[in-house]
Amino acid sequence: MSIQIPRGTQDILPGEVELWQYIEEKAKDVCRRYNYHEIRTPIFEHTDLFQRGVGDTTDIVQKEMYTFTDRGNRSLTLRPEGTAAVVRSYVEKKIYGQPNQPTKLYYTGPMFRYERPQSGRMRQFVQFGVEALGSQDPAIDAEVLALVMSLYEELGLKNVKLVLNSLGDKESREAHRQALIDHFKPSIHEFCDDCQSRLEKNPLRILDCKKDREHPLMKNAPSILDYLNEESRTYFSQVKNYLDQLGIDYVVDPTLVRGLDYYYHTAFEIMAEGEGFGAITTLCGGGRYTGLVEEIGGPSTPGIGFAFSIERVIMALKAQEQAIPSAPQLDCYLVSLGDAAKEKTVELLYQLRSAGVSADKDYLDKKMKAQFKAADRLQARFTAILGDDELSQGKINVKEMETGEQREVELTSFIDYIKEKKVGGK
CATH class of the missing domain: 3.40.50.800 (Anticodon-binding domain)
Structure with missing residues (x-):
């Protein structure tokens, strides 16, 4: 019996790998112009990092992590995403004490999630991400959004849509959280087991449920935008004003919920559609986070970032029939x-x-x-x-x-x- 590649993984062969290199080099070049610097972290980390950093109520932690016990009886996990590891390094190496702040980093490399493999969703996938740590200025939100939108434009992608929402500050989220509990609690027995367990822990995650998306209560669930306090509304307005100044189009979607627990204020996704690409599909997601650095043992530090998989970008390029670089010519x-x-x-x-x-x-x-x-x-x-x-x-x-x-x-x-x-x- 011949040995075959594990399900949900892929070999990237000569003739294909040049496209991956092209996208990665484009992304690195844009980051260079925006003064972001590369960081490389281990492929596996202590499991506790992701439980604390990503959140116990997320699908990633509950269902998708590749976790194992090493010979020292330590629980380790193949990284399912990049932000927690970057923040761990930021805290452990005391990067927050360096003179040049905010700290602006980018990373690329394989991530691992146990999911049902399908087009654009692999168990091992390559992710490119950016993190800006140390500034609460709405201008840094606009900068991060401008960076990724510039990258997609330079890659030649068309019909790319930026979708924004605000998750508010802690006070706004608490008010919205209670409103969601009150809204869903009388009929929570009609929802899936995951939603039932999330009701008290993190009701915001119910809005992100794929199984119950058509439930009538989803359509009239309380909007976070109705619960933003004055500070949160002002912050969101400033982000939008900066985007307007930069000429970056966006759509505000109050139902947009990111899948990780640490997001506050600005949350966003970037969608693309093309012939053969199917329905509007998320290319990139990210947002601002508060509390993540403290959770991992560092000082109070705000941050914002995004990540996208190279596989999704390649799908979009092919679906939109964009020119794809071929292997370099031999001299x-x-x-x-x-x-x-x-x-x-x-x-x-x-x-x-x-x-x-x-x-x-x-x-x-x-x-x-x-x-x-x-x-x-x-x-x-x-x-x-x-x-x-x-x-x-x-x-x-x-x-x-x-x-x-x-x-x-x-x-x-x-x-x-x-x-x-x-x-x-x-």
Whole structure:
């Protein structure tokens, strides 16, 4: 019996991986321009970090985490999301004490959730995220939103919609929480087991339930916007004003609820739709959080961030038929004829690569015709042909594959010749 890849995971092969690299490099470049810096955290952490940081009432903690006990009898969990680990590092390494504040970070890497695999939802997925820690200024909310919207624009995505809501401050959330309990409690027995358990712990999460979304009580549930105090309303208005100044379109949706317990004030999702992409689908989600740093043992520190999966972005790009970069073109392919020439190409290949030229050669003792076919498949810009006769004369033939033009070049100047052609594109 052959061993197969675990369900909910994927191999990203040459020819596909270039698109992933393209998206990741675009995201890193935008972050650089916004003065965000990369942080890398472990793939697994102590389970308690996610229980405290993500929240005991979330689906992630209750149903989706990959948790195991190590040989030291410690409970560890493969990271299901990036924010808690970033905040843990922020606290443990005392980054809050560094002079340059707020702290602006980005991360990318694999995350793990035990879910039913489907299109755009994997058990191992690659997430890109941003966290800005240490500022309560609504302008930082607008900056984070501008960053991710700029990224999608530069990737060429169309029909991208920013959806906003405010979850208010602690006082506003408490008032809304009680209103939700009063609203759902008389009929809570009609809801799923998850909603029933959430009623007292975190009734806001009931609004995010997929099973009971059509229940009549969902449609007229109390809106958080009706329970915002003056400070929360002012904060939300300032965020919207900044977005208006930046020319970033948005839609306010009072039913928008993020799936994690630590969100306060600004919450948002970014949706995309396209032919073949199905219904409006969430590309990205995030929001402002208060209390998370304290929960993990640090000083009172506000933060805001977002995360998206690379898989979802790729789905959107393909659905909207955006131009997708192909594998990079090989600069030069070496074709040899004869034992002495074959031996010499090993040296020439090393010299080309050392000079910054992408190059390759045959390692399977193919005939000359088959070597030329290999050069074609690799889309080599130049093919350099070296036989024993040419080698004895100190010459090598260089063919430009696009034009078919062929030129005899001195072996001593061959490397410089290819370098000049590569740089000049001639």
